[in-house]
Amino acid sequence: MSSRFFLSRSEMGSLSRALIICLAVAATAVEFTVAEVVVSGVVFCDRCKDGRMGFSDYPHSGVKVALACAGEDGQVSVLKESSTNRLGHYWMSLPGNPDMRRCWAQVVKMPHGSRCGGSASSATRLNLNFRLFNLDMYTAGPLLTQPTKAMAFCRVSASQTPSPTASPTPPAIALPPTPFSQQSACTYQNWTMPENKCNWRVVRPDTKVAMAFGLPAAWKYGTDLTLWEALHGRGDVYKTLLREGTAALLNSFGNAQFEYNTLTVLGRMTWALEGPEKEALMQALRFRRANSGPGNVTNCHLPTCSS
Structure with missing residues (x-):
């Protein structure tokens, strides 16, 4: 596969700094905005089909990701969809304070003609990164898409490691407890x-x-x-x-x-x-x-x- 899919260390660093700056700006401005929930994550192509993100994998652009939630009656509804950018990242913004305890992110559609369009990973739960004023920032664990066959250079073949499959069943989601207010610092x-x-x-x-x-x-x-x-x-x-x-x-x-x-x-x-x-x-x-x-x-x- 062409090396154009890989990012250099400097490009990775620039991306990380840009994301941090964007989050910091959002955090400082949130006091003047209405209540909002932001969900972000990344999708990678798992070229070795080993079910984890490795150095040979690359960000998968153009992938449609859905934010789905299960109601108390068990019915699943899609709150929003977003496509990954060229660096594999996606963002979704929801107004108000929706209950995210039964929500997850999942790949729902591959880009046409993708070299990594064989299958997608199962759903991944949301983690509450921080809550500041009227903004709740969640991140989803990395989602993996997979080619039909593992690349020849991979040590582990697809037959040795079970491939994760997409599933509409919501994962067990536990909302992190609100930080306790007593001042504490632990080594x-x-x-x-x-x-x-x-x-x-x-x-x-x-x-x-x-x-x-x-x-x-x-x-x-x-x-x-x-x-x-x-x-x-x-x-x-x-x-x-x-x-x-x-x-x-x-x-x-x-x-x-x-x-x-x-x-x-x-x-x-x-x-x-x-x-x-x-x-x-x-x-x-x-x-x-x-x-x-x-x-x-x-x-x-x-x-x-x-x-």
Whole structure:
């Protein structure tokens, strides 16, 4: 397949910065707008048909994605549809405050003549990234489309790994709890305690780093590293950055008064990964300071997990 489908590191970085700037502008302007829900996501062509996003995959443009929801009576309705741009991204905006707990995103139509138009992945649930004033920002997990046959260079053939199939059945969706209001900052040691696992919100210990922090993190750390493994990283500037950044991300999800909101954590991670090593180290230290609480005195308050 032609290399024109791949994006360079600089192009990936430009895309990440542009998305972050757009989200930041939206967040600052939302106070003056009516209530709105925004859903975004990305569609990739899974060329190896292994059911996951890898370095050989590319963004799939022109794919129609539907935002569907199930009512209390079990009836499924499509709220909105959108097509992916040339970078595989789609956006949907809904007025008001609709209930998104039973909603998901799903590929419904392939572009005509697509080289990756054999099948599409099953539906993917929505994650609440942040809630600010009148704006709720959700992201959907990556959707995968697949060619009829896996590429010849793939180690795993289509017959070895079951291909996901599209399904109208809504997945189990759990809306992340609203962050508790008591001021709290927890270190990576706090987040690795077994008794605190129930306090992970939006993401889970087995969530991939690449999915949580985006494409720049995928370039740096690969696509298999989990957030739980990231919290145990040490001995290297970028492992330290990821460890502290992961703790900061968990703090931002779990507490409305944490020094950095979720969008800021993601943005600072992206800039640190794309900058010089010195900047990565400085950002790691900033995250560490925030995770330790005001005055570097750890003030970690997490709800007690039931046994």
